[in-house]
Amino acid sequence: MQVQVLVAGAGPTGLTLGVELARRGIAVRVVDSAETFAVGSRGDGLQPRTLEVFEDIGVLDAVLAAGAPPCPTKVYVGGRPVGERTMGPPAEPTPAVPYPTAWFLGQSRTEAILRERLAGLGVPVELGTALAGFTQDTGGVTARLGTGEVVRVDYLVGADGGRSTVRRALGVAFEGSTDESVRMLLGDVRADGLHHAHGHWLGAADDPMRGVVFSPLPGTPHFQFGAPLDPGEAEPGTELAAVQARVDEVAGELGVRLHDLVWSTVWRPNVRLAARFRVGRVFLAGDAAHAHPPTGGQGLNTGVQDAYNLGWKLADGAPDLLDSYEAERRAVAAHVLGLSTRSMRKHLDGDADAHERGREYHQLDLTYRDGPLAAPGTGELRSGDRAPDAPLLDAHGTRVRLFELFRGPHATRLVLGDGPAPADGIPTYRIRPAGSHPAGGDLVDAAGHAFTAYGPGVTLVRPDGYVWSRPQAAA
Ligand SMILES: Cc1cc2nc3c(=O)[nH]c(=O)nc-3n(C[C@H](O)[C@H](O)[C@H](O)COP(=O)(O)OP(=O)(O)OC[C@H]3O[C@@H](n4cnc5c(N)ncnc54)[C@H](O)[C@@H]3O)c2cc1C
Known part of the structure; x- marks a missing residue:
């Protein structure tokens, strides 16, 4: 009988998994509790390994056309230009690595491209359809949706984000911490007075490390902005006037006028790893399984890789393949969490571009060498390694x-x-x-x-x- 899968959550993880399953002819439904699609840019950095996945699943051309390469950031102190931060010359493609550099595209646009691909495979995202609860037995999972519908499937995947209903219902611990001493005001806004061709750091005249960063969002007139908050500072408002007031403090004579605030939030670093990625016929993927600080640009990318790892295994259904998901992906998530946490520390120490530099952030060198599907070996290319292009x-x-x-x-x-x-x-x-x-x-x-x-x-x-x-x- 045909395998049936229910994916709870239509973020980048759930959408990628939906495509992976649908293109294998698996009967998959992708449901989301939200009434409308998310609009915020959030994860706007697509790492090289994600671009390779996107090539395989048929969305790369659209992502490249919609996005842009990294751009330099102009640095101002008290409104006066003092320099420019670049990430060095762009890396050239090599025979083994066709996409050597991260690509920038607001998350809502990446999601729209994935949704379109999924719809092309005959699977529409079902909005307003929360996963409300479920039970499982040896034969399958019975899921209850917020619409009142009861669904019987072979597997359930919780791709339902950091506050995952699925993870909580499973009673799986989300181990780690939320650091209340580190906060950042973040969002998307239009900013008259700032050129959209590059980024801007507006540092305060009396403390250049305090300020607001603006990164242009490709394909839209908006910027993603971020303003680190001082540890003792009262919680700021997230409405346009509050963001404008903050910018006015540091923009000096630049006279930056904000409007059209799409989304904003006060963000706190949440660094957590689920104790298990699988309980019986129920799997966790993406932010439901691991929460990252945004520094390092790893969260969305790691969720996409989870989905890419899990999709073919669910479609195949062999027990050893299903078992290997947690072993392979939890080890990677633990490693990546260490990386993005170190990157966040560098940011807090003032090294604002730290995360873009190292190849380790590109997710090209992550391997499953130590996983259950790999065989021991020696030599440069080993079982479990990414197979390079040529x-x-x-x-x-x-x-x-x-x-x-x-x-x-x-x-x-x-x-x-x-x-x-x-x-x-x-x-x-x-x-x-x-x-x-x-x-x-x-x-x-x-x-x-x-x-x-x-x-x-x-x-x-x-x-x-x-x-x-x-x-x-x-x-
Ligand atoms: C400010 C910011 C900047 C970031 N920058 C980057 C970056 O540069 N690079 C990067 O890789 N990552 C970045 N991230 C992280 C990235 O946004 C997340 O890792 C990514 O969204 C995770 O995708 P996901 O699909 O796993 O979960 P989500 O995107 O959280 O999607 C989960 C979905 O599940 C739905 N849902 C929730 N509960 C239920 C339920 N009960 N039933 C059905 N549906 C449900 C939600 O509505 C949502 O649509 C950033 C995050 C933030 C906040």
């Missing part, structure tokens, strides 16, 4: 990238050189070294990048793009 040529001399071969819901087998390849239904590509004359569907590694990265022999690549050592599991 350009090849087909028999007609047309360029083909490995990522194009990986694209889609299937696993992929690469046979580099002459070795045997089992005929088990997994799409298999034979890759010959540079200088070969390819026959039939063979490909040539004209520039040598594939042989350098993968070495001769057989490599199986999981549907989510990691080197896999267990071909029999995919058969």
